[in-house]
Amino acid sequence: MFCIKKSDLFHSDQLDSYVHLLTDTIPFLEFSIEFQSNSLTYQPKYTERQHRIHDLIIRLNRRGFGYRKISQKLNGWGIRTKRNKIWSNSSVYSVIKRKQEREGVIENIRNTVSLTDISEFKIKYYSFD
Numbered sequence: 406m407f408c409i410k411k412s413d414l415f416h417s418d419q420l421d422s423y424v425h426l427l428t429d430t431i432p433f434l435e436f437s438i439e440f441q442s443n444s445l446t447y448q449p450k451y452t453e454r455q456h457r458i459h460d461l462i463i464r465l466n467r468r469g470f471g472y473r474k475i476s477q478k479l480n481g482w483g484i485r486t487k488r489n490k491i492w493s494n495s496s497v498y499s500v501i502k503r504k505q506e507r508e509g510v511i512e513n514i515r516n517t518v519s520l521t522d523i524s525e526f527k528i529k530y531y532s533f534d
């Protein structure tokens with residue numbers, strides 16, 4: 406049989422203080438607050454490279470080049486995608502589409518002025534006896 410004496414674990418005065426802490430009331434505080442705003446989401450800005458490639462694609466498209474021809478031009482010039490892949494017609498289309506979607510989100514959501522809503526600050530006190 407294994408037996409531990411209280412003197413093996415703590416000095417007597419330490420043990421008494423721990424017992425005192427455990428037998429007294431233990432208070433707990435809980436608080437809650439809700440915060441609502443339309444500017445909490447982070448979206449990284451376009452890099453200079455992304456702006457230049459987008460502008461180049463738009464210029465070529467306005468000159469009458471289709472997505473396949475634009476991808477062939479970009480690959481011929483040695484320009485790679487952001488992930489260092491070769492361009493395809495769908496990746497060219499994606500650049501245009503995503504830029505428009507992003508601008509729409511920024512214009513319609515981020516730049517819309519809405520009231521910031523902060524709820525009532527609530528504090529609850531609990532005690533366990």
